[in-house]
Amino acid sequence: MPSGPGSRPLRVRPVPGILLTSDASAESKSEQIAAEIRDAIRTGQLQRGVLYSSRELGERFGASRTPVREALLRLADLGLVKIERNRGARVLGPDGRGVVELCSLRLLLEPPACRSAAAVMTSRDDDLLAAELAIMRERADAGPEYFAADERLHDLILRASGNLRLAKFVAELRQTLALDGRLSVPRYQPVETALRDHGDIVEALRKRDGVAAERAMRKHLIRSADLLVANTSEDNRGLVGEWRRWIDVAMPSGEQLTF
Amino acid sequence: MPSGPGSRPLRVRPVPGILLTSDASAESKSEQIAAEIRDAIRTGQLQRGVLYSSRELGERFGASRTPVREALLRLADLGLVKIERNRGARVLGPDGRGVVELCSLRLLLEPPACRSAAAVMTSRDDDLLAAELAIMRERADAGPEYFAADERLHDLILRASGNLRLAKFVAELRQTLALDGRLSVPRYQPVETALRDHGDIVEALRKRDGVAAERAMRKHLIRSADLLVANTSEDNRGLVGEWRRWIDVAMPSGEQLTF
DNA sequence: TGCCCACTAGTTGCATGCAACTTGATTAGA
DNA sequence: TCTAATCAAGTTGCATGCAACTAGTGGGCA
Numbered sequence A, B: 001m002p003s004g005p006g007s008r009p010l011r012v013r014p015v016p017g018i019l020l021t022s023d024a025s026a027e028s029k030s031e032q033i034a035a036e037i038r039d040a041i042r043t044g045q046l047q048r049g050v051l052y053s054s055r056e057l058g059e060r061f062g063a064s065r066t067p068v069r070e071a072l073l074r075l076a077d078l079g080l081v082k083i084e085r086n087r088g089a090r091v092l093g094p095d096g097r098g099v100v101e102l103c104s105l106r107l108l109l110e111p112p113a114c115r116s117a118a119a120v121m122t123s124r125d126d127d128l129l130a131a132e133l134a135i136m137r138e139r140a141d142a143g144p145e146y147f148a149a150d151e152r153l154h155d156l157i158l159r160a161s162g163n164l165r166l167a168k169f170v171a172e173l174r175q176t177l178a179l180d181g182r183l184s185v186p187r188y189q190p191v192e193t194a195l196r197d198h199g200d201i202v203e204a205l206r207k208r209d210g211v212a213a214e215r216a217m218r219k220h221l222i223r224s225a226d227l228l229v230a231n232t233s234e235d236n237r238g239l240v241g242e243w244r245r246w247i248d249v250a251m252p253s254g255e256q257l258t259f
Numbered sequence C: 001t002g003c004c005c006a007c008t009a010g011t012t013g014c015a016t017g018c019a020a021c022t023t024g025a026t027t028a029g030a
Numbered sequence D: 001t002c003t004a005a006t007c008a009a010g011t012t013g014c015a016t017g018c019a020a021c022t023a024g025t026g027g028g029c030a
Helices: A029-043 A054-061 A065-077 A096-120 A123-138 A144-160 A164-181 A191-206 A210-230 A236-250 B029-043 B054-061 B065-077 B096-120 B123-138 B144-160 B164-181 B191-206 B210-230 B236-250
Strands: A081-084 A088-091 B081-084 B088-091
Touching: A029 A054, A029 A065, A029 A164, A054 A065, A054 A088, A065 A081, A065 A088, A065 B065, A096 A144, A096 A164, A096 A191, A096 A210, A096 A236, A096 B096, A096 B164, A096 B236, A123 A144, A123 A191, A144 A164, A144 A191, A164 B096, A191 A210, A210 A236, A236 B096, B029 B054, B029 B065, B029 B164, B054 B065, B054 B088, B065 B081, B065 B088, B096 B144, B096 B164, B096 B191, B096 B210, B096 B236, B123 B144, B123 B191, B144 B164, B144 B191, B191 B210, B210 B236
Parallel strands: none
Antiparallel strands: A081 A088, B081 B088
16 A cells, blocks of 8 residues: 555545534644544443554544554553553553542542632623533433533533633543443433532522532532442452542532531 | 674564663654753743744754644644744743633642642652752752752642543643743742741641641742732733632632632 | 735644564573 | 573664745735
8 A cells, every 4th residue: 555656545534423613624633533532442442451552443444544643642641551571551440539539539639629610700601500400400311411410510610710720620530430430320320419509509509609519519429429439349448448438528528528 | 594683783572571770772763852942932032922843843853843843743732832824833932821821720629639649648648748858958048959859749739639631731830831921930039938928738638637738839929920920021900810810719708819 | 906826835633664672482502 | 301592572762854834925816
């Protein structure tokens, strides 16, 4: 194939689903591939602990090694894969310790962000939040649409907080966490509980009651993460203890855990 | 016959388990270049708002476009440059809004991490912290050694907290902030104040008094960021207000600001 | 004069070439 | 038989080639 001097037919691979953002070419190939690799890890098409070469991934996703490498570098930064020099990229397994770290970070950031949002959000944010909540209630079957709305709702709140950097970082955390969590949480967390939690958060925000919104978000995060950590396959004793410790760190002294 | 006609001398492999200790080539060229570009931005050799091509940067740093591109992608993720398609990479200016966002994130994360560290740190951490504090006191001229020790001290605490992901993220924040901050802070913050702050933090940690350590860290961060935000060249009114708002968000209800 | 279009210079994004490195299998030797 | 050196296959990391794209310029035309 190096012989063809003329125009090679650009190999356009039919992208397997996922949302096609506005313009196809606006997103660089490396970004597309990063997203595809993430999805492949999530669905198990790429197995944890296994080494993959950039050539193999390139063939699988219809690209050359360069954009694949760029995607892998990005994913390595996010902690999803580990690049081993001259060996390949290893998909990292669901690390119980990592799950606790991610959950702790969310717990430290999202409740205060919620409080901040209550102080500066606009009525337009109210409408957007209500819309997502409505979708969640409609699609209460815990399908992909439900989770997409969940995702957007959290993101709306974070962006309404006024700290875009915070919003971006927590979005990354959520993406990484979803790799481990999405498979297990819906089985253990009743949808109605999650719906009630989100309803409480949105309601408090609508009233611009920052303290209540913060508390509701904290409750929601703790409840979700509790299940996540408890059902991590590894040794749970130390893990659960560590997670409880971070709850303690993140909890204001006066507030009580009431479930 | 196969008596090694082209034997290269590098073939010596005494023990299969030995890994190279901090070999220079252990760090990839793209990482080196990312660091060099960051330094060049800090020192002003690369000017804010200006477009640079990867070829130019490659020549300046002695590499081809590929590792430069990888470095730029990484820096773009960190928010230091903006890659404009088919145009180049623009060095982003010191955005006042961004400074507030970065400071707010540190304020939300580092004090709780401090409290966590007090709960799980070991006597070895005590020694390391004391060593860095001693260096800071020796090099109280606010030179690079002083700031390096400052940096390491903060990092030690964060890693002692037990949440490596948090430590890594805050380290990134600090790196980015240093671009805007390091030039201005030492001129405004008296070294003895900073020394006292750090002394208080380390002392509280030594006593394993998490609450005091958390408070001391919060005080230190607020004091530093106050100066940083106040001296940002842009319109300060809104900026300072925003920063005060985040202090409020991050402050436990009972605690008072006492300077 | 003023407007439009093609052209040129320059850049990215992706594909590919190449040397160094890692590792498992094979072969020579004791 | 068992050990150790050697080879071969495969991979990365970096360099380079190439088509597509952008923006600014100058000339032609109304």
